[in-house]
Amino acid sequence: MKKYSDLSPSPRIIMTPGPVEVDPRVLRALSYPILGQFDPEFTALMNETMEMLRDVFRTSNRWAYPVDGTSRSGLEAVLTGLIEPGDRVLVPIFGRFGYLLAEIAERCGADVATIEQEWGTVFDPNDVIAAIDRLQPSLVAIVHGETSTGRLQPLADIGRACRERDILLVVDAVATIGGVPVETDAWQLDAVVGGTQKCLSVPSGMSPITYNDRVEARLLRRKRIEKGIRPEGYADDDPSAFIRSNYLDLTQLQEYWSPRRLNHHTEATAMLYGLREGLRLALEEGLDERFARHRLHERALVAGLLAMGLELYGDESCKMPVVTCVCIPAGVDGEAVRSRLLADFGIEIASSFGPLKGRIWRIGTMGYSCRKSNVLLTLAALEAVLPLHGASIRTGAAVRTALGAYGETTVHSA
Amino acid sequence: MKKYSDLSPSPRIIMTPGPVEVDPRVLRALSYPILGQFDPEFTALMNETMEMLRDVFRTSNRWAYPVDGTSRSGLEAVLTGLIEPGDRVLVPIFGRFGYLLAEIAERCGADVATIEQEWGTVFDPNDVIAAIDRLQPSLVAIVHGETSTGRLQPLADIGRACRERDILLVVDAVATIGGVPVETDAWQLDAVVGGTQKCLSVPSGMSPITYNDRVEARLLRRKRIEKGIRPEGYADDDPSAFIRSNYLDLTQLQEYWSPRRLNHHTEATAMLYGLREGLRLALEEGLDERFARHRLHERALVAGLLAMGLELYGDESCKMPVVTCVCIPAGVDGEAVRSRLLADFGIEIASSFGPLKGRIWRIGTMGYSCRKSNVLLTLAALEAVLPLHGASIRTGAAVRTALGAYGETTVHSA
Known part of the structure; x- marks a missing residue:
């Protein structure tokens, strides 16, 4: 009989719009x-x-x-x-x-x-x-x-x-x-x-x-x-x-x-x-507190992405606080970036469907995945990976800016 | 906010025809x-x-x-x-x-x-x-x-x-x-x-x-x-x-x-x-070995039930090896027996549907629940409980007979 190995899933930082970390x-x-x-x-x-x-x-x-x-x-x-x-x-x-x-x-x-x-x-x-x-x-x-x-x-x-x-x-x-x-x-x-x-x-x-x-x-x-x-x-x-x-x-x-x-x-x-x-x-967290937490981490993520010089997709006035859509920079293979993030960093972000396939990435900040370490790790990894795939982005600012969005006033200006 | 307690399910011996112990x-x-x-x-x-x-x-x-x-x-x-x-x-x-x-x-x-x-x-x-x-x-x-x-x-x-x-x-x-x-x-x-x-x-x-x-x-x-x-x-x-x-x-x-x-x-x-x-x-157990295990524990359960003087329901020639239907003795409230087995012994057996409701109990011997200790505990508990609910059964023989069905030749005859 064929041997099937013990279940042993690799640790993942799941920053998709679902499923997310449990x-x-x-x-x-x-x-x-x-x-x-x-x-x-x-x-x-x-x-x-x-x-x-x-x-x-x-x-x-x-x-x-x-x-x-x-x-x-x-x-x-x-x-x-x-x-x-x-x-x-x-x-x-x-x-x-x-x-x-x-x-x-x-x-x-x-x-x-x-x-x-x-x-x-x-x-x-x-x-x-x-x-x-x-x-x-x-x-x-x-x-x-x-x-x-x-x-x-x-x-x-x-x-x-x-x-x-x-x-x-x-x-x-x-x-x-x-x-x-x-x-x-x-x-x-x-x-x-x-x-x-x-x-x-x-x-x-x-x-x-x-x-x-x-x-x-x-x-x-x-x-x-x-x-x-x-x-x-x-x-x-x-x-x-x-x-x-x-x-x-x-x-x-x-x-x-x-x-x-x-x-x-x-x-x-x-x-x-x-x-x-x-x-x-x-309910223990409190629904209002939970919604505020989702808003907070979204703000930090968005601030970091913009600081890298990335563009967000869609009308800002109706943006979901738990999903952030990022335009894939011209000339960059979006799937290659996603694969490297998963293989080398254990971070999963999503692509999209139909007319948006290949045009945007979707980054979720949902539930247990929606936390400071995940936001900062995702920004740091993206900043490291994008230049490897031909994107011209601003480096050195994303994590610093996100920390600022978290209210860390002790961050030294660059 | 109402407080909900930590999950803490009581241990159960689940001898129904599903769901069974995991x-x-x-x-x-x-x-x-x-x-x-x-x-x-x-x-x-x-x-x-x-x-x-x-x-x-x-x-x-x-x-x-x-x-x-x-x-x-x-x-x-x-x-x-x-x-x-x-x-x-x-x-x-x-x-x-x-x-x-x-x-x-x-x-x-x-x-x-x-x-x-x-x-x-x-x-x-x-x-x-x-x-x-x-x-x-x-x-x-x-x-x-x-x-x-x-x-x-x-x-x-x-x-x-x-x-x-x-x-x-x-x-x-x-x-x-x-x-x-x-x-x-x-x-x-x-x-x-x-x-x-x-x-x-x-x-x-x-x-x-x-x-x-x-x-x-x-x-x-x-x-x-x-x-x-x-x-x-x-x-x-x-x-x-x-x-x-x-x-x-x-x-x-x-x-x-x-x-x-x-x-x-x-x-x-x-x-x-x-x-x-x-x-x-x-597959590790082997399907044929697994089927044989289900047969073995069924035989022990049936031997024990018959030794108590209980009657089985249905045509023996087409009996499922993983479900045993027992006629509820005349005058016994089948639901009261089931409730006591669950409340006092942590053992769950099943009733049935439609025309068989109130007429039979169904005892499963399935999967992980299908093991010697569960069979013996179920027989011992039934033997203890049935007389409390007005059933006239033979006592002292069920577990001994089941052990015999397991091939325990060192069991002293009564």
Whole structure:
């Protein structure tokens, strides 16, 4: 038999927009012995996780729980539950992950209308509202933090407009939850989908979601109890309307997360331990303090990059504080720089997608990865590597400038 | 802010048919720092996992990889990829999880035909083959190990019959993979879905699958490249046939697991570490040795239960070696016994579903939980607890008899 070696991953400084380094407390939580899914000790941990998710999503919604799958499983669970074939869905697109929302909605059978904004910017909320009035969708799906371009879409006005018109608003907050304010209730968002592997610093594999009573009412119209656990005399209300997925059927998932604990899947124990610990860390730090920390390290990173003479990509006024997009200098092979950073320094930064591939690097400052040593190491390594790959940059200033941004007044001027 | 306590799960002896105790080496693997999803070190681990899965599934299929979700995500991924609305699908049902296959197939829009066998038995393969000839399905979906009743369905004859008729055969081996032989190639199974949290002793949260070229050809007819990463000039072959799920779209998943690594989800790093370690443990033990170990502990458990005077449920000739169903003695509250075993002894055994709820207990001997100390502790605890709940059993013989089944000839006769 072939021998497979002991697991021994190299240490990494992960400065991508996700997945990012996992907090050691979360790693330790993942390694605890499991409990059975209906063990009262385990269901108590599930309930605590729901409570903490409500705090992190800033909502009083009854429903806030993880879907067992990576982030797009949460997006698909919400969309496939809410979209019936033929429903008009509006997706405002300002980057790759807007296309993903449109793609999922199309696969759900929606009549998808899209409006597009130039990459590197976001929508003026009034333009989205005008499109809503023109296109009359029953549901709007939009990205909050578009990691492909590093832009942050303001949502409060869109939320208010959707509520006034009784339209459901579904938000992809995969990249923002835990790092940037996501005000589910204050912004009147009907369903919000988060991610674990970005600002929460938990490995990928779960997608925390929350949704309100408006969403639940829509879902319950399509409820169908699974064969094999149906009570006697059961009949579907409307047998044609049922949700097309069993695995991602939120009417079943919410029963499983309710005190009834109606059997559906077997909850992913280790990941639930990890998510609970990640949420606990976020709440212990304090959400506002956590958002401020993300802002602080972003400022230091940006100051250092600019001091090197690098240019940032995109409209500064809507920049995500947790992703910084850097224009690859003319003549430089962006992938060669990334490879060397990884191979020689153990630092990972990201490229981008579609029209931005080869044009920008994306540097994340998310969760546990978002810390002073990581920012300074990344700047120092970039400054050392770029000239090796033909970039003409200013040297000797990046780390000094970043330290200044951290408020280190004792730094001697050059 | 509310204080949430440090994670500190009580030690448990988990003797259910899943989830079961996780091997400490797997728990440790879960706790390693993560790597980025496209880090060459990580993609090498993904490739090793595919190799090991081929060995565990006993197949030379190109495709063998995990779906990021619990077991039913793997079932749904295979079925939703293969079933187009209106396709005739035959599901032979002999327990709760057969109903699940029918349920998923219905949600995919299949014209589902079912045949049912009395719970506690399995199908004579000839009866399935006769139904195939009568009902002319394009796909047959069947459970290998039906944990709700503890029965094991022989598959080789059904596999041959399906292949001769050019019908696809999809098998739910969630409960058997790694504990009971699953001969994907020898039995001519077209797609097989495994589980992690049973005989592989990895936490729930991934579903390893394998499928052959026949399945791949069917899938690729429905391929659709996601918007946002489409090459210029791209057009769908048949825009109406596309797979209705994005998250569970195997044509996208296999691209992600291929050397092209076309971006889809973000692979669940920690779970992949855990699955790799669980597979490594299974292959290091040797599959045949592992199956023999499961048989050995089953024999000891059964001998002990019978020595107590308890009756087993179901047809002995098709009993799953990894699940033992015990009739709850008349007048005994099965749930009260289960609760006491958990609360006072830290031992978890399972109840069952539907018509068997309250009638049987199910005791698993799976993976890392399947060991001598667990079998003896379970027998000793049951023997102590049952009389407290009004059962009249024979005492003093169970552990002694089990030790005899382990070949301990030095045990003094009573």
